[in-house]
Amino acid sequence: MFKWNKCVQKMIDLIEDNLTNDVTLEKLSKELHYSSYYCTRQFHQYVGISLRNYIRLRKLSAAALCLRDTTHRMIDIAFKYGFSSQEAFSRSFTKVFGISPNKYRKMPHPLPLFVKRNTYNPYLLGIKRDIDKNFAKEVKVNIQVIPKHQFIGLIDYNVSKYYDFWERQEKIYGRDCYKVSGILESIKSYNGVVGGWYKGGYIYGIEVPWDKQFHVADYFEKIVFPESLYVIFHYPPYEYNKDESLVFNLLDKKIKSWSPIDYGYQYHDLNPIYQRHQPETYGQAICKPIKMIKNKKNG
Amino acid sequence: MNITFQERGCDIIFIISNYDIKYEPVLKMCYFEKEGNSFIKKYNKNIRNIQIIKNNFLNHAEEMFSQLGYFTNIPWEDALLEFIKRVEGKNINWWLTGSCACCIRGIKLNPHDVDIMVDSKDVEKLNELFLDCMVEPLVDTNGWVTKDFGVLFKQARIDIASDPSSILDEPTPIDCGPYARAHLEAVMFKGYKVLVPPLTLSLNVNKKRKRLERVKLIEDFINKNRPL
Numbered sequence: 452m453f454k455w456n457k458c459v460q461k462m463i464d465l466i467e468d469n470l471t472n473d474v475t476l477e478k479l480s481k482e483l484h485y486s487s488y489y490c491t492r493q494f495h496q497y498v499g500i501s502l503r504n505y506i507r508l509r510k511l512s513a514a515a516l517c518l519r520d521t522t523h524r525m526i527d528i529a530f531k532y533g534f535s536s537q538e539a540f541s542r543s544f545t546k547v548f549g550i551s552p553n554k555y556r557k558m559p560h561p562l563p564l565f566v567k568r569n570t571y572n573p574y575l576l577g578i579k580r581d582i583d584k585n586f587a588k589e590v591k592v593n594i595q596v597i598p599k600h601q602f603i604g605l606i607d608y609n610v611s612k613y614y615d616f617w618e619r620q621e622k623i624y625g626r627d628c629y630k631v632s633g634i635l636e637s638i639k640s641y642n643g644v645v646g647g648w649y650k651g652g653y654i655y656g657i658e659v660p661w662d663k664q665f666h667v668a669d670y671f672e673k674i675v676f677p678e679s680l681y682v683i684f685h686y687p688p689y690e691y692n693k694d695e696s697l698v699f700n701l702l703d704k705k706i707k708s709w710s711p712i713d714y715g716y717q718y719h720d721l722n723p724i725y726q727r728h729q730p731e732t733y734g735q736a737i738c739k740p741i742k743m744i745k746n747k748k749n750g
Numbered sequence: 751m752n753i754t755f756q757e758r759g760c761d762i763i764f765i766i767s768n769y770d771i772k773y774e775p776v777l778k779m780c781y782f783e784k785e786g787n788s789f790i791k792k793y794n795k796n797i798r799n800i801q802i803i804k805n806n807f808l809n810h811a812e813e814m815f816s817q818l819g820y821f822t823n824i825p826w827e828d829a830l831l832e833f834i835k836r837v838e839g840k841n842i843n844w845w846l847t848g849s850c851a852c853c854i855r856g857i858k859l860n861p862h863d864v865d866i867m868v869d870s871k872d873v874e875k876l877n878e879l880f881l882d883c884m885v886e887p888l889v890d891t892n893g894w895v896t897k898d899f900g901v902l903f904k905q906a907r908i909d910i911a912s913d914p915s916s917i918l919d920e921p922t923p924i925d926c927g928p929y930a931r932a933h934l935e936a937v938m939f940k941g942y943k944v945l946v947p948p949l950t951l952s953l954n955v956n957k958k959r960k961r962l963e964r965v966k967l968i969e970d971f972i973n974k975n976r977p978l
Contacts, residue, residue, distance in 0.1 A: 500920060501916065503917075504915075504916055504917045504920055507894050507917055508917065508920060511894075526783075534894075535891075535892040536792075536891075536892075537781070537783060538781040538783075538791070538891070539891055539892060539893045539894070541781050542781065542891075542893055542895060542896075542899070543893060543894040543895050543917075546895045546918060546924075546926075547895070547917065547918075547920075548958075549955070549958035549959040549960065550959070550960075551778070551779070553778055563921070565920070630921065
């Protein structure tokens, strides 16, 4: 069951690990032990885009972030992502993103980046797995200051859960999760794209410097939040498709058992709760705003 | 503006130096690379007829860049007409895209060049037909968005590209992708039938490039011409 969801996910993961290498259909089909024809057909069916275009769009999106975040020469970036020349890279970049790489590098503005797809999501597919707690790592708790910042993203005060949030966004507003994520990821932010909760609703966006102007579509909310102390419950990197439920449960358990009063703090709701979620690289963290309890002696 | 050429290994380099600073953005837009105080572009020196193309470039480059920067008048209608007359009856599949495709419908977009899409099977024929005005060789660029690319200059710049890739239609179809090619509409231009993409696709590409003035002009035109 869901064999091809898994196989296509494997292809996606292989592509992701080889964005700066030559990823060919032959290599992918060899890994999967299926014919090239079958692999490419299944990929198109599950991802909704041809394998060739998927690889190219992912490479172009990675190249965009490389332009934004490094000072590497453009010709080196072009070669790194498999273009035959700087001109070929510039021409493709301009046609796909509507702005030349030169202009984007000088003044990075939101681009519709093409983000990694996920075809094997156990939660969405209704797959229940036995959680192997033996491999669980420890949830670490620490207190940090999150400075004054601007939140740019979507807010829906009518829902409080991630999947309900996206169901409404996609059905009511026609906003696709991948498209929104692509735009948000193209903006350099403190912690990448985050989820979270604010005033009872669900939020999805990025944290950026409070005094910077970003020209994004009107449906993105822009809110400046003041500096605040946060308690961070952090679980280290894990395999998303395998351990997401386990991590969610462990974080939830830790949050419930951790009492801020014991440490001289209390939760507050002037700032949002952030959920940082980059399973393979950072792990997952729930960041809850706290403040010191006034008049507490010795505390 | 000085135009010189240099051979380096397998390449021939088109070099532009001593140019007015106003040309810098234009040269960048044309994918020339900065090298010291010059802008350069490399081609394989074994490209057929490269000597003729070099001469054409030498004779027309400054005028072409001047037009591209909107420093002089751009007779794009004459250029398009010249192209149409030359390909007429030659069994070449071609269509017009970019701002000229809107202009011939009556939308005043102020184009700085003419964008022509062709099938790669006709590239050889085009190379022969337009050799006298080819300023950048029409060759396979190993590009991800189109196969061949080349530039003519006949009163105005004419960009020619072949076989648009379906990547151009992700996530939304634009005016030069395979979707456009499959939905061409005929518009009359000076007595000739010219195939152009649907206006909504021109609108998409201008939205994507945040060319808001053009977006407004196209939207106004669509609204005015909407059937009651």
